[in-house]
Amino acid sequence: MSFDPQALGRLGLTEEQVELMDVAENFCRDQTSIAAVRDMIVDKSGLDRAAHKELGQMGWFGIAIPEAYGGVGLSLAEAVPVAEQIGRRLMMVPFIPATVAAQAILTGGTPSQKETYLPQIVEHGCASVALLEPDGSFDLTAIEASAILGADGYKLSGTKTLVENLDSAKILVLSAKIKGAVRLFVMDTRLIAETAMRPEILIDETKRAYTLTLDNITLPESALMDESKAAAALQRIDLAANLLASAEQLGAAQACIDYTVDYLKTRKQFGKLIGSYQALKHTIVDAYVGYEKARSLLYAAAHSFEEQGKGEIATRMAAVGAGRALSFAADRSIQFHGGFGFTYDCDAQLYRRRAIFHDSLFGNTRWHKKKLAALLFN
């Protein structure tokens, strides 16, 4: 390979992105607070219904959905600033699952599935994806779940894990093998019995996810998505999820750094503000530098997302940068709060847990680097 920066993604910006940055920043700041998020942690559904409804009214679930399906007709690049601000406030709304499900349908759905489901997602934003399985693999194609066509449709078997916000989802995109080949289905969640869902205990208490037992579910034949586009849709899901998760993480990293810097400016020991001690000052600067570098990677990924090859490289680089930035900032945040940092009341834990959660969903740093190695060195 050769190192051609242009081949790795580049920066750029649309007017809509700039606009959304402002609107999203103000909206998310005014709509919620860490105190409200903490209150909602004990809520079973963990859904900020008011915020969720407003997101729908502003059309944000349809940002990257074409106008023909009732969407705004922009691209995922414009969804990035929204995810960033949602992440910054740890807002409990399933923006990523809904957006990713829509992208899956857009890429791999049949014409009638697109017409049926996309306008609904634009309207209510209640959609999710069921792709991961209990073995813990990040590989979306290494699955056990299967679907067998019978007289009344596809009979499913197997188990899906980490299905985000399944309790409130109305539409679900799921993967299963038909005769050994990975296929995608899109279904109405009313077909899922309450007993098939088990709420999972997550490291990130501001997120919700379920284990879903597929064994008693039979899907109509019309639920099968376009078989010829299954691979492309899976790839789309992977990259869209990583792009938006990177944005969410960097929003959280910003909040985490601000939170820590505030403490360093107010807490005194040995008669001095602890932020004057360079063991802390220099380390938080390193966290900040890491965060800014990752943001550059993120915006380049957003801008290059639709470009063949480049999009994937830029997105995986952003995922590495964002994962590291939040993990480091939050890890040091715990330490720099001293005994308070060890408490549940200190927000540092919220950010640290968020980083671990994201590292667990659609690939962690090592996974992305392995993929990059294949893309760059072969």
Place this chain on the structure above:
Amino acid sequence: MISVEDFAQDAEKWFAEHTPRDPGFMLPLTFMEVGTDQQFEFLRNWQRQVYEAGFLGAAWPSEYGGGGLTDAHQSAATKVMRAHNVPIMMNTIGLSWAGPLILDIGSEAHKKKYIKGILSADDIWCQGFSEPENGSDLGNAQLSAVRDGDDYILNGSKIWTTHGHYGKYMILLARTNPDAPNKYAGLSFILTPMNVPGVRTQKIRKLTGEHGFTQTFFEDARVPADGLMGAEGMGWKIAMQTLEYERGARGGQAGGYSITEPDPLEILNLARESGQIDDPVVQDDLIDFIIEAQSLNLNGQRAKIGALVRDNPAGLPLMDKLAKTEFAREINQYALTLQGTRSAYYVDEPNAVDGGWWHRSYLNAFSATIGGGTSQIQRNIIGEHVLGLPKSY
């Protein structure tokens, strides 16, 4: 006026034809690296050629020796120079510090006297800021300048003076008022000739074994007071202003470049040529370097897009030096680990990988993590000026 496009085309043609290839000795990657007379003469000559061809100082006023064109012209030429990986412009203190300052606030006489020699490299400039006892704490500089008629009488010493023994002029930070209300207020900025009685330079050997900077002693050295820039007491402010030219934050430099930035491609080549590019352990490291290089490259692009830096406009510019110089140090250090037993060798050993280039680059990389404000000081600056943390001292 010639169009920027035509100018760029002329530059392309000229550099394609005139860029010197392999002079037979190692060329410095930065102006601070110039270590031998051979290197010095070669680079001085090269700068003169580039200037005479019109691709250096293109945007400086023609009445003082510049090209009389615009910044866009010079940028285009500089871009071509980078693309051709041409040797650096070595009279950096003149081109990026003294020259822009003189054009900005110097007198007509200053401009007439100094600008052309800066561009042609006939007059080498050096910078007398650091002192043996005052380095990072530059504001505490103590070299004394006492006014006596039309002269200042200088006493004290400067150190780590890059190109000190080649220097014809120095930009000097001196204390004109030891009783000023604070340490900064007592400083003045003086353009100082080096070839006057009482000024003596002593070469200092660098960690590479080469020479290249000096300690400069001033013993009752008498220099014309008309070298004072601004007014007495403004030295600190002006010194900070020159830093902005140097960082490119203000524009106004002569152009060209004096520091080659590491090209991660080189390390990939090294890994390939040494048969390690398929080693997954090495790939793991290389990908980190590629991501780092890419993020720095993108930082540069993003710094120019207002909407993408609006929450912290000072952040990217202030972290630029820290991030780039530390990266250069690390990538060069890493390169040594790809050389097996041959990493034991140094420049001039026939069995050294790439003639010892990586070793020298690694050692020289510290010039940028120490010179111009150390990485630790950069972190203080970012912590205090971007994040608003309390001062440490």
